[in-house]
Amino acid sequence: MTDSREGLLSINLQSIADNYQDLVTRVAGGARCGAVVKADAYGLGMSHVAPTLYRQGCRDFFVATQAEGESLRDALGDDVPIVILTGVRAGAELECARAGLMPTLFTLELLRHWVGTCARAGLEAPCAVKVDSGMTRLGLSAEEFEHLLRDRELLRLADIRMLLSHLACADEPQHAQNIRQLRSFKKAGQRLRTLCPNIQLSLANSSGIFLGKDYHFDIVRPGSALYGINPVPGTPNPMRPTVTLSLPIVQKRHLSQEQSVGYGATQRMAAGSWLAVARGGYADGIMRAQGGRGHGWACGRKLPIVGRISMDSTTFDISALSAKERESLQSIEILNQDLTVDEVAQYADTIGYEVLTSLGHRYFRRYI
Template sequence: MSRPAIAYINLNHLRHNYRLLTQRSTGASVMAIIKANGYGHGQALIAPVLLAEGCRHFGVTDACEGAQLRKLLAAAGSGEESTIAMLAGIYDKEDAGLATAHALTPAITDSAQIGLLKEAGFHGSVWIKIDTGMNRLGAEQPQLLIKQCHDSAIAVRGIMSHLACADEPDHPMNRQQAASFSSQCRQIDPQLPRSLLNSAGIITMPEEAGDIVRPGLALYGIEPLPAMPVGLKPVMTLTGAIVQVRNIPAGASISYGASFTARQPMRIAVVSLGYADGLPRGLSNKGQAFLRGQTLPVVGRVCMDYTMLDITGTDAEQGDYVEFWGENISAGDVAGALDTISYTLFTGIGERVTRLAV
C-alpha cells in the first residue's frame, strides 16, 4: 500500500446490521443491495460475509456488477443457488448475454428488454418493475410483459416497486404507494411474490414487507430515520494519515485560495486524504477529523490529495491516522453538514483508498 488512506470495513458491524434487519423484516426474505461496489464499501468484502450469514438474494445495478458478483459468490461456495437482481434491468445485447451467462435476474420495464433476453437465449427469471408514484422506472403494461415472458419461456420472479419518501414516515406518499402497489399486484397476478420496502420502509412500514425486502444503506450502518434509531452500527471508518506536521506563524494562509489565515501561531497536520479520494471539498474550513478523543478542525480548502487540520495544543504527530467519519464522527452528520446524504459520501470513495476488513 503506497498511499496511507484507508477505509476500515467492520464486518462484525455488517453482520449485526444484517441480523437486525432480518429480524425486523417480519418473515420476508432479505435481498441485500450491494450495488455501486457495496455502496463504496467493497463488494468483495461485503458479499461473502452476507452469504455466510445466510443471505441468498442480492441486488446490483446492472449486468456488469451482476457478473462480478456471481464470480464472487461462486468463489465463496454459493455456485448458482443465490439470486442476483439487476435493478436497472438491461440496456443492450451485451447485458442480455451477461444475464444469460451468469444466471442474473433483470428487473424488466418494457417489451424491448424481453426481446433482447429472448435473442440471447435467456431462460431464467425476471422481476417486473412497476411504478407506484416515484415516476422513475416502471412498466406501463405489466400484464403484457408477463405474457411475453411466458411465451418466451422466461419465468417471472415477482413484482417490485420503489418507495420515494420512506425516510419521511408521515409523508402521505408512503401509504399511497403501498396502496397502489397492493392494488396493481392484485390486478396483475395476486400469486406473484412482492417486493416494495427499502431500508426506511422496513422500519416504518413493516406490515408492507411482502415477500422480499431490499435494505441498502441500513446494511452499512446508517439509520434511515435518525429520529427513530434501531441500533445499526457503522461499517465504514474513513481515515487518512498525517504525513507532515507544520508550525506556521500568525498571518500565514493555508491551502488554495488563501481562504484561511492563521490569527495566531498554529500547529497544522497535512493528511493524506483529499477530494480525489472521496473526501468532499465542501468540508473546506468547516469539516473535522477525530483523533484520540479530540476533534481537529479542517483548515483551508480540501485539496485533491491532502487536507490540513488544526492540531494546535494536541499530541497529534506524523504517522497518526485520523478519522473523517465512522465510529466517532457519524457519516450522517457529515452529510447533513454538506446538505447531502450518506450515499454520496460512501459511493464517492475513490479506488486509491484501501478497503481493509477489520
C-alpha cells in the same frame, strides 16, 4: 507497496453482518431479507461483503449492472438469485441469461425483447418486472401495466419471478407519498398474482423496512442500512458503523503570524495556531464541501478542517491538542464510530450514500 501511509480504510465485516441480522429481526410475516450490493457494495467491496452476507443466510442479492451481477455470480456460485435493478444491456441478453442473472424489466418493449431473444436461443429467461408506483423513475406506467395484464400470451411466455417498485420518501415516515405508493403497489401485486400466482413482491428499501410490516411483502431490499447509514433520520441510528478512515499526517505547521490557508485564501488562522496536513483529498472521496465546515478526529476530540480541501491533501486545526499529543500525532480519522457517515454527509451537504460510494482507491483497505 501500498500500505497505511496512503490512508487506511478499515471495513468491519462483522458490523455489516450484525446490521443484516438486526434487519432480519425487523422483517415481519415471513418476508425474506435480501441485500443490495450495487456500486461495489456501496464502495466497501462487494467481493468481501457479499460472501459475508451469504454466510449470514442472505439468499437474495440485488446489483445495478450486468457486470456487477457477473462478478457476484463468480463470487457466490449458482445457488442464489441475483437481480439486476437497471435491466439488461441491449445485445447482452444471452450473456445475462447464461450467467443466470435476473434483469429487472421496466417497459413492455424490454420484456418482449427479453422473452423473444431467450426463447430463440432455447434459454430459460427468468426476470423481474418493475412497476412505477410513484417514484417516476424506472418502471411500467399505469397504462403499460394494464397492457401487460391484457397480454396473456406474453405473460404465459415470460418467466416473471418478481414484481418490484421503489419508495421515494421512505426516510420521511409521515410523508403521504408512502401510503400512496403502498396502495398502488399492493393493488398491482394483487392483480398480477391472479395471472402469475407464484410471483414475489418487493417494495421496501432500508428505510421502508422501518415503515412497518405492510411494506415488507415477500422480500425487502436493504442497502444503506447494511453499511451503517441511518435508515430513520432524525432518530438514533439503530445500525452499527462499519468504516473507519484514517489519514496519515505528512506535515505539522506552527504559525508564527496570522496566515491564510489553502486555495483561494478562504480561511485565516491566528498566529500561534498549529496545523496538520494529511494525505487524502477530494480525489479520495473527501468532499470539497467539508472545507471550513467538517472535522477530523484524533486524541478523543474533533479537529476542524480548515481551508479548501485539495485533490490530495486536507488541512486540520490541531491547536486544541497538547504539545505531547501534537508530537505523537501520526494520523487523523475522517470517519469512525464518533464521526459517522451521516455526520460527515451533513458537513458536505450530501447523503451518506455519496460519502461511502466516493471513497477512493488509493487507501489501503483492511477487512475486519
